[in-house]
Amino acid sequence: KQEVTQIPAALSVPEGENLVLNCSFTDSAIYNLQWFRQDPGKGLTSLLLIQSSQREQTSGRLNASLDKSSGRSTLYIAASQPGDSATYLCAVSGTGNQFYFGTGTSLTVIP
Amino acid sequence: DAGVIQSPRHEVTEMGQEVTLRCKPISGHNSLFWYRQTMMRGLELLIYFNNNVPIDDSGMPEDRFSAKMPNASFSTLKIQPSEPRDSAVYFCASSFGPGYNEQFFGPGTRLTVL
Numbered sequence A: 001k002q003e004v005t006q007i008p009a010a011l012s013v014p015e016g017e018n019l020v021l022n023c024s025f026t027d028s029a030i031y032n033l034q035w036f037r038q039d040p041g042k043g044l045t046s047l048l049l050i051q052s053s054q055r056e057q058t059s060g061r062l063n064a065s066l067d068k069s070s071g072r073s074t075l076y077i078a079a080s081q082p083g084d085s086a087t088y089l090c091a092v093s094g095t096g097n098q099f100y101f102g103t104g105t106s107l108t109v110i111p
Numbered sequence B: 001d002a003g004v005i006q007s008p009r010h011e012v013t014e015m016g017q018e019v020t021l022r023c024k025p026i027s028g029h030n031s032l033f034w035y036r037q038t039m040m041r042g043l044e045l046l047i048y049f050n051n052n053v054p055i056d057d058s059g060m061p062e063d064r065f066s067a068k069m070p071n072a073s074f075s076t077l078k079i080q081p082s083e084p085r086d087s088a089v090y091f092c093a094s095s096f097g098p099g100y101n102e103q104f105f106g107p108g109t110r111l112t113v114l
Helices: none
Strands: A004-007 A010-014 A019-025 A032-038 A044-051 A056-059 A062-067 A072-077 A086-093 A099-101 A105-110 B005-007 B010-013 B019-024 B031-038 B042-050 B053-056 B065-071 B074-079 B088-095 B109-113
Touching: A004 A086, A010 A019, A019 A032, A019 A086, A019 A105, A032 A062, A032 A072, A044 A056, A044 A062, A044 A072, A072 A086, A099 B042, B005 B088, B010 B019, B019 B088, B019 B109, B031 B074, B042 B065, B042 B074, B053 B065, B074 B088
Parallel strands: A010 A105, B010 B109
Antiparallel strands: A004 A019, A019 A072, A032 A044, A032 A086, A056 A062, A062 A072, A086 A099, A086 A105, B005 B019, B019 B074, B031 B042, B031 B088, B042 B053, B065 B074, B088 B109
């Protein structure tokens, strides 16, 4: 079974700082990897989806990379803002046609 | 598009009662997922439908849980009888195509079983 790990569990940074969130997975036979954002008491919002044939995807201040061989993905957030404060989850799809989720990184951006 | 719609948003019930959660996926999406989120176990997939057919229900915890998708625009998750350990946030998500394509989540139903 695919296992997804996100480290650190929590991160606090001052506004304006660039930061990297990490996601690792045990089975490299994946179709896609998706990054989500979850605000307290809310559902998950899709941020980026990287297909297995891709190495990175960009959306605004967000850049996600994928290294299948090493079982790693990173989410880079440039010039962080207080509005970026949320929990970020990565999910990896395997041969079972489903996504396996990490437990998330709780990000706090301090004004 | 209104996105994935779930109802109710909050449900408080007593142990032993039947609970029905509802989901309307995004129009045109043919895959639908039910998830449960708790602090202890994180986000868990309960069941996955493709073209209204259950494909993987291995995550359904026990016979007290059942899910149906009578048509492409509606699904239900039923718990009978409910127990306090069922208290969680239940999410519905949908996607276009196979289950590994980009998923879009609803706002969730927060269930509390007393």
